[in-house]
Amino acid sequence: MNNVGNAVTAARIAPAAVVVGIDGPSGTGKSSTSKAVAAKLGLRYLDTGAQYRAITWWMLSNGIDVNDAAAVADAAGKPEIVSGTDPSAPAITVDGADAAAPIRTQEVTSAVSAVSAVPEVRTRLTELQRAIAAEAPHGIVVEGRDIGTTVLPDADLKIFLTASAEARAARRSGELKGKEATDLAATQAALVKRDAADSGRKTSPLAKADDAVEVDTTDLTLDQVIECVVTLVEERRSGTESA
Ligand SMILES: Nc1ncnc2c1ncn2[C@@H]1O[C@H](COP(=O)(O)OP(=O)(O)O)[C@@H](O)[C@H]1O
Numbered sequence: 419m420n421n422v423g424n425a426v427t428a429a430r431i432a433p434a435a436v437v438v439g440i441d442g443p444s445g446t447g448k449s450s451t452s453k454a455v456a457a458k459l460g461l462r463y464l465d466t467g468a469q470y471r472a473i474t475w476w477m478l479s480n481g482i483d484v485n486d487a488a489a490v491a492d493a494a495g496k497p498e499i500v501s502g503t504d505p506s507a508p509a510i511t512v513d514g515a516d517a518a519a520p521i522r523t524q525e526v527t528s529a530v531s532a533v534s535a536v537p538e539v540r541t542r543l544t545e546l547q548r549a550i551a552a553e554a555p556h557g558i559v560v561e562g563r564d565i566g567t568t569v570l571p572d573a574d575l576k577i578f579l580t581a582s583a584e585a586r587a588a589r590r591s592g593e594l595k596g597k598e599a600t601d602l603a604a605t606q607a608a609l610v611k612r613d614a615a616d617s618g619r620k621t622s623p624l625a626k627a628d629d630a631v632e633v634d635t636t637d638l639t640l641d642q643v644i645e646c647v648v649t650l651v652e653e654r655r656s657g658t659e660s661a
């Protein structure tokens with residue numbers, strides 16, 4: 419076959435880039451599922467929560483009062499946030515510094531909802547997220563709170579993960595063991611408080627898009643959730659299921 423023939427065949431065989439948005443509250447399995455699905459399907463991966471944490475870390479490190487929305491808005495454009503999109507090695511830097519560890523501290527977790535509620539912060543990160551998604555050659559799995567509703571409303575597949583507060587708190591406590599306090603009731607109370615703040619803010623709150631597929635992960639293993647999402651992506655790709 420000549421070169422033109424080869425190119426035509428390759429174009430027919432290569433699947434089109436697929437964009438998947440995975441939203442839901444904390445501890446429902448967004449990060450674990452998104453990374454695994456992206457790795458299995460050869461897609462890029464973007465953790466938008468890590469970006470909101472990164473901007474929050476920068477605010478705290480630079481002495482900005484995170485409860486002063488005007489001060490946060492003024493500073494929102496200052497930090498340079500760079501996200502890696504390799505699902506097997508997610509990376510994030512702020513002004514060139516590795517932020518992977520400091521964005522996971524309790525101090526950042528407690529402050530992130532206030533910073534995320536500031537419209538200037540959301541506008542800046544939404545633009546960044548759209549640009550990253552547009553550059554992914556074979557497609558991308560993007561996880562967050564407002565991907566299906568706001569960041570990528572035209573995503574090929576939208577998933578909304580849920581789980582009981584008890585299950586989510588137990589999962590998070592398991593992660594924290596040995597690092598920080600593991601009081602289950604305190605972990606659950608903190609989760610529920612953050613959910614309420616994220617769902618209750620005015621600008622692009624945590625919400626299920628009308629056309630998202632809801633998956634309750636309370637009684638599913640992580641492998642079952644991954645399998646479920648992989649199957650849904652493959653169905654969308656082959657056009658066997660209507661949106
Ligand atoms: N279906 C599941 N069953 C049990 N544990 C899970 C399940 N999904 C995720 N986990 C675990 O729960 C914790 C939180 O998962 P994560 O993917 O970080 O959630 P999210 O990104 O929604 O906050 C991780 O330790 C993960 O391994």
Ligand SMILES: Nc1ccn([C@H]2C[C@H](O)[C@@H](COP(=O)(O)OP(=O)(O)O)O2)c(=O)n1
Binds near residue numbers: 443531
């Ligand atoms: N698209 C997004 C992603 C996260 N956020 C905010 C709200 C969340 O409480 C924080 C942290 O998100 P992250 O996904 O890291 O949180 P958990 O892994 O669930 O603890 O960021 C957001 O407002 N919009």
